[in-house]
Amino acid sequence: MRGTAATLTLIAGVALIAVIVASALPSGGGAFSTRSLAPASTNTGAAAPPRISRVFDSTIPAKRYGSLIAHLENGGTNLQGQLVSDLSPIAPAAFAAPIAAYRAYAVRWSNATETAIAKLRRTLARGSRAAARSAWLAAWVSYVHLGAVYGLIGPLDHRIDGLPGELGETSFGGLHRIELGLWCGAPPASLQPLAASLARAVDTLPHAVATAQISPLDYATRGHEILEDAQRDFLSGLDVPWSGAGVAGTAAAVAATDEVIDTLAPLMSGRDNTLIEVDNELALMRATLARIRGEHGGSWPALSQLTIAQREALNAATAGALVQLQEVPGTLETAQLAQPPSLP
């Protein structure tokens, strides 16, 4: 879709230049009379190409005017001050630094998840349900902060965060199994074996994240899809059926999205208006979440505790952010879309 739109824009830009050139042709009467303009194509193949040095109503040389128009129409200036056009794809190597930065961030949150799980185990042993629930929430939210790991760390993701019935999985024993216990009446101490097994899985997380293969396409797509998953799985309540921790989960997903977008900002800047639009919408989301948290005394409410106004504000902010984030993968294309071969 983006490729087509960009091509159309280019065509429009070329047509505009053609019109400007045509307007500049010395013809009978005033050079800029209201005569009807011939289509651009009829100007080609004329006996002698017109020599144009200046463009109407400007002091810019015609040659430079053409490339400026192209940039105005199709590109801009990036954070490094370079002129870029969204018609020229980004070199895959340019993703190395953003991915490395994200990886360091994800390893930090993996370590934080380990710490949080250790704390969860201690609270389970002490037997207080309220303390165990809050430790569970902290551990789960830590894990959600990783954001972009899904599909990149193999079956480990399911062992830590899986729900029953997921694609190709039959086991159910991670964070959500403990969630089920804590919100449906199981004695906290009885959940200790599950937490011990979870801790063993999480122990391998930092290494898995540090060594995961992340391609530019994976990474660019995740800039969009972390929040898609939050909307589908957290805000709907689907993935947090017992705790209803969809607001906290969404906030963590926004933080992960922020991280990915921040690392990609140097690549996105200057290409369309994507970065600015995304930043605006994410700022609105953060403000909405902060306001809701404030209205609930500084802690995340369960989905069922949201007022109608809070629910609507959060749903709408998420939808608004997603409509801008959808532009991220196309803005970060590493290749021109090729027309598929035709059927013979």
Add this chain to the structure above:
Amino acid sequence: VSRLNRRSFLTRSALTTLGAAAGLGAGLATADAGAAAPASSFALEERGLALAVPFAGRHQAGILTPPPLNATFLALDSVAPDRGTLIEGLQALSGEARRLCEGDAVGVLELDDPPPDSGILGAVDRPDSQTVTIAFGASLFDGRYGLEARRPRRLREMPSFPGDLLDPTRTGGDVLVQICATHRDTVVHTVRELMRAVAGRFAIRWTLDGFKSAQRGPTPHSSTRNLFAFRDGTANPDVDDERLMSRLIWVGPRHGEPAWALDGTYQVVRTIRMHVEFWDRVGMFEQQNMIGRERVSGAPIGGSGEFEDPRYDLDPHGRRIPLDAHIRLANPRTAPTADQRILRRGYNYHRGVDPADDLDQGLIFVAFNQDIQRQFATIQTRLMNEPMLDYITPVGGGYFFAPPGVRGAADWVGSGLLS
């Protein structure tokens, strides 16, 4: 309100209604005389409402017959305590379905009795191309009615495929009733009348309303679109090819099925939620590659017409149509997969929003086939790796067996099984 008071109230309201009806009739006549254009569209409407699809026949209607625009799927659980009561319920279901598909004048028995028909379609229940297709789920063949030994050999509960999030309250059922008609009100009326007829015999397990997209061309044969905007049903086998239908759809004498099942077919229903907002936020190029077709025309990628052969033999590495594109996995068009083909007869659904304000829209996937394992389940297993899976969640449905059609005026659907 005492019983007596209620009765006198009803008598009064009946008289009032009669008076109002007379007034309404006069108003209608005046309107007709005054406006020519509405009269002609009214005539067209009348002609459509009068169209009937035969209820009786070798096979049930609603399988090979063209799908009208509206449908409701009604999954019922039998609460009959014994086999005799189950038979009564099925006879009532079938008899009422036949009456409504053939069309019937709405009678009045006694003014002080509740009318035998709700009357929401007026004085006559027009057939409106309606079909009512009755099918049995595996649960009907459990121990309750002594039907274990008569179970169609290939009928079982629909398994949860990887990625499914089946909701038990939206899955299964002893009896599935598929009601299809041109107009929504016809379908709604039929649901209401059928449930009156089987009250106390069946309970509703789940129900779901479906609609087809209007035929928007470019030709009268163009397949209509599902809610991902792609044409659905392009590769369906030709329902007018009797030999092909015997090969792919109907249970025949050599399939090892009980005799009563001959000329029936297996019906697969899958309620597939489509995450349409997410889908709409994906580039057109990616959408087309996931499906394997061009969105507007429905042509295979690189082709120009909807019904063009995708020629996978010329594209072995998926340079034109990716190897994991939906159409390529669903129907590889090879000789060994030819007998896996199914007849799809799905409907779109729209049933509100979820808590995140995402629309709850999707596809009521309906497929008819001779052997679920050989056909539908084999295809479904092949589709486990398709990229489109991220955008859908199957949440309900079931496996059913649609028995043969009724023969003669006294016959009813299921008579072969229970007599």
